[in-house]
Amino acid sequence: MKDEKAPAQPEQAIVRTENLTVGYGGTPILKGVTFHVAEGEIVTILGGSGCGKSTLLKALIGLLPPLEGSVWVAGYNIAGPDRETALEAARKKIGVLFQSGALLGSFTLADNVALPLTEFTDLPGALIEEIVHTKLEAVGLADYAHYMPMELSGGMRKRAALARAMALDPQILFCDEPSAGLDPVTAAELDSLLLNLNEALGITMVVITHELASILTISRRSIMLDKEAKGIIAQGSPRDLMERSEDPKVRAFFHRNPELLHTAAKAASP
Structure with missing residues (x-):
């Protein structure tokens, strides 16, 4: 069956949701979420614990079917009637950096990075080895190809996982x-690496995070979720949100000041 392509958007959206409702066991965690990510952007999805950040990510990468609404990734509707066909096509255009890194402990770094190439391509072994070397070199781990994940620091494991996520030259990287x-310091180095990949290769990035330093460093735009609202309460430049938002939840997040929430709650009380 022919893949269903998304209609062109004014901002050339490469990731888009429309009235997305997603949750578990029929219970919504997020309701009516609509946003887009333009090609080449770095967009951070942020908010407090339990607001649905990871749930949204699962919907965007096809691990969690929506209860309602649509999800378009790289031109494919991965929540439509042709979901499986669309997912198969979309997954060739995305990379995912999981929070844990999700490296296979019994594989060397080289074998971990090679895994997507052996699974999704018919490339000869010599070419796969060359690509693996290039990807590890890009994250500063060319000399560690034959190391096991347990032999590396946490930051090095994250970089190795990033090399694996980049193995298929994705258009979109979800982190x-x-x-x-x-x-x-290690977090700042990883932020710099993400920025360099975005600038050098034009990769679109959707980054789930609550780390304020990272948000302000890498974001061109931020989308803030809220547990009580079950959706988006703010969108925009993180600097603008920090300096100009009048929403007490947004201000409390960016200024690391829970008293702003307490003050707003008292003011709202009869």
């Missing part, structure tokens, strides 16, 4: 809390 568990 789930990439700097979680890293010290500030």
